[in-house]
Amino acid sequence: MISGRCAACKYLRRRCPSHCIFSPYFPPNDPQRFACVHRIYGASNVGKMLLKLPPHLRAQTADTLYMEAKCRIQDPVYGCVGIISHLHQQIRIAESQLAKTQAEIAVFNSIAREAQVQEIEADSNFFKNLLPEEITAAGLRSYGYGSPSTQTFKFN
Amino acid sequence: MASSSSYNSPCAACKFLRRKCMPGCIFAPYFPPEEPQKFANVHKIFGASNVTKLLNELLPHQREDAVNSLAYEAEARVKDPVYGCVGAISFLQRQIQRLQKELDAANADLIRYAYNEIPPALPPHPGLNPVQSMAPARSRPIQLSRRVDNQAGGFNYQQPLAFPLPYAFPWNENPSGNNDEGGSQDGM
Numbered sequence: 001m002i003s004g005r006c007a008a009c010k011y012l013r014r015r016c017p018s019h020c021i022f023s024p025y026f027p028p029n030d031p032q033r034f035a036c037v038h039r040i041y042g043a044s045n046v047g048k049m050l051l052k053l054p055p056h057l058r059a060q061t062a063d064t065l066y067m068e069a070k071c072r073i074q075d076p077v078y079g080c081v082g083i084i085s086h087l088h089q090q091i092r093i094a095e096s097q098l099a100k101t102q103a104e105i106a107v108f109n110s111i112a113r114e115a116q117v118q119e120i121e122a123d124s125n126f127f128k129n130l131l132p133e134e135i136t137a138a139g140l141r142s143y144g145y146g147s148p149s150t151q152t153f154k155f156n
Numbered sequence: 157m158a159s160s161s162s163y164n165s166p167c168a169a170c171k172f173l174r175r176k177c178m179p180g181c182i183f184a185p186y187f188p189p190e191e192p193q194k195f196a197n198v199h200k201i202f203g204a205s206n207v208t209k210l211l212n213e214l215l216p217h218q219r220e221d222a223v224n225s226l227a228y229e230a231e232a233r234v235k236d237p238v239y240g241c242v243g244a245i246s247f248l249q250r251q252i253q254r255l256q257k258e259l260d261a262a263n264a265d266l267i268r269y270a271y272n273e274i275p276p277a278l279p280p281h282p283g284l285n286p287v288q289s290m291a292p293a294r295s296r297p298i299q300l301s302r303r304v305d306n307q308a309g310g311f312n313y314q315q316p317l318a319f320p321l322p323y324a325f326p327w328n329e330n331p332s333g334n335n336d337e338g339g340s341q342d343g344m
Contacts, residue, residue: 039206040202040206040210041201041202041203041206042202042203042205042206044203045200045201045202045203045206049201049233049237052237053237053238057238060238060239061237061238064238064239064240064242064243065240067242068229068233068240068241068242072210072229076210076213076214076218076222077214077218077221077222077225078221078222078225079225079226079229079241080229080241080242080245081225081228081229081241082225083245084241084244084245084248087245087248087249087252088248090252091248091251091252091255094252094255094256094259095255097259098255098258098259098262101259101262101263101266102262104266105262105265105266105269108266108269108270109269112269
């Protein structure tokens with residue numbers, strides 16, 4: 001039936017048999033798909049590759065063959081390997097940026113930790129100098145501790 | 157056995173094809189006899205005549221890289237007959253997405269530290285002024301996905317990977333001397 005031929009059999013100008021290996025994956029409404037694949041791999045190689053696989057994997061295989069063939073036509077020197085190389089480069093850049101950002105965060109962390117340590121030491125020195133009877137809420141308030149307006153300490 | 161153009165032995169292609177390796181054999185410079193598997197893979201996936209056609213359409217200085225990339229693709233397809241190189245691309249795209257998320261989170265942390273977490277009343281650190289030394293936060297995310305999409309013409313295959321890692325490159329990864337910033341490239 002000539003009108004029912006798949007894109008592959010149309011391209012190859014042959015009868016499309018009932019169990020054509022190409023017809024499920026190269027429909028007649030997308031002739032470019034088979035043309036790309038045929039140009040890079042050849043019909044015979046594509047047929048062999050599809051036949052070696054179980055039927056449930058053939059659709060994905062045809063898709064990936066088409067993608068690779070398209071990449072190779074667009075970039076005859078590197079094909080999709082050019083894309084892989086580019087992605088590797090992007091990953092290196094991203095990892096480098098991430099490392100730099102994490103290093104900056106570490107700097108801020110250490111500043112914050114040091115500030116906390118200084119604050120604790122300041123509090124500790126303050127309490128060391130108090131007489132026991134002064135360590136009461138009223139006593140602390142009289143020293144200005146807890147009052148925002150009087151939080152200036154002199155450290156020895 | 158007939159000698160190749162290098163006068164030593166037939167190239168791997170002519171050995172595989174069991175034919176005389178003539179001087180000027182198009183395969184001989186790129187398929188040395190010490191690497192028989194390279195041509196075997198390329199022949200299995202692309203076929204000798206398709207490779208010949210591809211090479212004839214290129215300038216001589218482009219052929220070595222073309223053959224190496226074909227060999228890479230062929231090996232990938234032999235190892236993963238369903239996804240081939242596309243599996244590696246999918247894996248790398250997912251890796252970039254993961255890194256982008258990590259970078260976004262790290263940038264958010266950095267901004268939080270820079271603007272919220274260091275009170276101005278604290279005495280300055282002896283070796284560091286926390287305000288002046290604050291590096292500009294990388295608030296602009298690297299436009300990886302956009303760049304990947306532009307580079308690949310919308311290439312985005314979201315299928316699972318048969319096995320996790322891509323393969324070693326047989327050649328320099330920056331053949332056109334691209335800068336490290338990953339600026340726009342013309343098919344590398």
